[in-house]
Amino acid sequence: MADSIQERGILPNSLPRPAGEKEQLLRIWSTPPGWRWITAVNNTVVGLLYLGAAFAFFVLAGLLALVMRTQLAVPENDLVGQDLYNQIFTVHGTTMMFLFAVPAMEALGVLLLPQMLAARDLPFPRLSAFAVWAYIIGGGVFFSTVFYGLAPKGGWFMYPPLTLTEYSPGDNADFWLLGIGFIEISAIAGAIEIIVGILRTRPPGMSLDKLPVFGWSMLVFAGMIVLAFPAVILATMFLEIERSFGWPFFTASLGGDPLLWQHLFWFFGHPEVYIIFLPAAGLVSMIVPTMAQTPLVGYRLIVVALIATGFFSFGLWVHHMFATGIPALSTAFFSAASMAVAVPSGIQVFAWIATIASAKERFRLTTPSLFVLGMLFIFTVGGLTGVMVAMVPFDWQAHDTYFIVAHLHYVLIGGMVFPLFATFYYWAPMISTRRLSERLGKWSFWLIFIGFNVSFMPMHVSGLLGMPRRVWTYSEASGWGPYNLVSTLGAYLIGIGVVVFIIDLVRNFRVGPCGEPNPWQAGTLEWLPTDLYSTRSIPHVTSREPLWTQPDLPEEVDAGRHYLPNAPTGARETIVTSVIDAKPQYVIQMPGNGWGHLLAAVFTAACFLLLTIKVVVPALICGVLAIACCLVWVWELDKGPGKGPVPIGAGITLPVYVTGPTGHGWWAMVILMLVAGSLYLAYLFSYFYLWTVSPKVWPASAQSLPDLEWPALSASLFIAGAALFALAQKTLAAPGRKPFWTPLLIGSGALSTACAVGVAIGCHWQAGLRPTASSYGALVYMDGVLTGQLVFAVLIMSLFVIARHFTGKLDRVRSATLENTNLLVYYAVAQGLVGLLLIHGFPRWLL
């Protein structure tokens, strides 16, 4: 219907627009004045805060790099002592990876995606705001430890047993685990937001094959976070539990294995590199066509390459472990896989070159272009050295030397930092009243580009001359001195380049409506005229570069002639469209600014921090407060169908409330279940891995296992719990009625699953098994911990849903809260049953 209207040249809404429409939009989307802006959730405010914080961490970690380079400038230097140096390189690596690279990309997702999709906001604005505040507080505390000597010093990879209490007493390592645990949660929250945002809030007509490449790259990015981060979450849980309670996951003498950490860490850590690189590649794929004024060559090839990179990247992790003495056959496999990943990168590089070559006139050499070209050179070199280290015999020499330091900085600075600077210069006019200076930008580019190569090129040589990584000093006789001095000078050049950029930022960056709406003559929607509410109306899209193929679009959109030019429910809203072909489905009612998510972030941070320094009671109080704040925050989310349906133009009337697989909440819950599933898969991997390493600590016979009655009882309780929740949903009453059985069914369902976990754990305790005795015991109890935390969430959500029932906010129509709770219940029960089968079945029937 909408398409035929477009074809006839009729726009969805007619002129003149009613008076006061725009003012209402402005009022609804306004940011609170003064210091109360911290309660804001609008994606431009939150995204900018996110990006600013990430950039601040980049500068801070960069300063640490300069301290290290100064220390290494000459042999036998004593500027920074051994202990501080070890802290500095740990914090530098951790900050750059966890507090800068991933958050910066998520920040760009939050900031740019809604604009590229002409959505008013991402579907879960408070979730992104929560993620940002959690990240700023957790990251800030983590980084500050370097100032009072409490910083971790186990390296950003934190290999046990060096990081176990025996070799790392003190709270230093715990601060790493805390900080990273926090960032992991925040990254996953952001990933859920980004996936649902890309799949469900595209403008009408923007089918998946018209999605800007940055959207595709963020989709792969977020998908990879969902699959990869749980592995490191599990690893950090293992390590913290072993440090605090002595469950021996990594202690070889008790059946653990330090290599388990390395497998889990690199199963996350290698995809992490592509998690950082892919969005940056997506950004480059947006900038190059604009500067060439021609559509991207090989759009489909690039999308396939992005997905292929994501896929391959999960098969490479062992190439970080070639020197651990693993069997030759597996090194050969991972060597081949590591080379295969070069192909999708090659496709992208050649697609950019092809686009540059097909430029309408000539490729414009602006500051963003220069950073892109710099990226092409540096990333190519990094890719080539990557192929070198994928060769196992060469890696036996290069591994853990400065050659690797050079390689990884070529890949990450080339693949991510240069595109990021291109992004700053390219997209600044979207949110700033003034463009950044082309003159200062070019200075900044040449300083950073030359400085980078002067600094890191010699490291290839010093590494092959025998200089290992993570050394705070080296002898005069080694002959590495001159190379290091050159590297240090280069590092200072990079520093000056960054200072020039900051000067440019201070002089020219002013948040506000832009003087030039589309200064680069780009083709995508983020260059439509916008205000606080994003675009005045949501355009109907018919091509990949709508601004090039529909030249009148900016004017039409700004006049309010496309979809939803107003706020029919009187609050924040945007259009939700179907996953593949972007047909309008419903209008989502979104929450506005608030304190709940902000305080939830503060108390969550306080809880974790207090736990780290082992102040248990206040920590628990903060934990309770955090949960309470979360409940306050989500209480307003399910607004019900009361204000719908509403017209959005072109004769389309949409509901304002949906449940089931159409709803955005359902999607978020399903992705969260994927996260939990990845976590559990990582656990299953750990279980079988440790069994292959130390089968001797597994029970030799069924006699030492609890009797079969116990798992049978636990399984029955799990199944009963799921059935009770299902029944509760089936028997929801019509609106306005509050039958007594609804809370009764929900409550007893929750109790049943809680008892199921209790029985599952208790029977092992009664059988005499202790988690500290062996890795087997630790894994058995860990299964209980993983399912127990889900059941804990189920308990909280059940109380929440029961409260909704008593306040008349839960009925047959308004059932989203119970529906989402049930999804989690079914998942928890399924995981619980798999756990019972594993823990009781594997040693009983398969050993």
Add this chain to the structure above:
Amino acid sequence: MKTVSRRWPKLILAIALITAVAGCSGEQSALAGFGPVASRITLLTWIMFAAAVLITVFMGLLTGLAIAGPAGWRRRLAGEKSVMWGGVVFPVATLSVLLFYGFSILNAGERLARAENPVHIAVVGEQWWWRVIYLHGDGRTTESANEVRIPTGRPVEIELTTADVIHSFWLPTYAGKVDMIPGRTNRLHFAVDKPGIVRGQCAEYCGGAHALMAFYAVAMAPADYDAWLAKEKADAQPAARKAGERLFLVSGCGGCHTVRGTSADGKVGPDLTHVGGRVSLGAGILPNTPDSFAQWIGRHQKLKPDNLMLPFDFFSESELHDLSAYLKGLE
């Protein structure tokens, strides 16, 4: 700390060195590549390095042509066809060749691992030094520290384990590196064809003094090696002057260190039976001179922070002199 100005000539030299890559002669250089294992890797390194330079230049040229080349060239580069050739066909072809070359090197390494009659040496990584145990054919062993001596012309098998955290035994000039991991025994195989002294270092970050955990490898002609090993197996020669030995024993040094032939039989620290004959002290960080002994005993926490030796800063000058003379005499 040395002044920076003195280093400017060195800087210029360094730039010359980078272009000439003249660093091949360093005692810890992977580019020096002595012996069958390391030399194969060195050759691989140079081949890959040359290919990488060529490809980088080629990519630079293509980018230049794409930006400012003649219209014909730009047209040729502009289609999806160039993406398929450059991004798929070319990397798949070159990488396949490289991969099989890599496998052939791995295979050669496997053959060496199966070689007969190798020299057996066990090395145990400790925070932050190396326990070295020579395993003789008759089941007996001889312990030493921070130095591996090997005969030329025979395959060498080094058994790698750790006493605490993960370390990595890296001997760039003769072989690559292999990690030392709790609960596992790894093996490193190589052979050396001519006598020489090279340096190796711990490559896996192992906490505190990781930067100061090095060792020397001494390759000797077979006859020299046999003579040296016979001497190494034997107990320490009785001290010429007894003052140092007495001081060593009464100060409790024997609680941690062994000097075979005396009452010192501690197992915690390095075996010192023939410490005077080693190339270095403190795990590769000091030259082996009497003065180094005095330095180490008096201020080892300054020289190697966090090392696990107890403080012995109470000796007088003359006592240090006696001790140093005694230890240096343990050849």
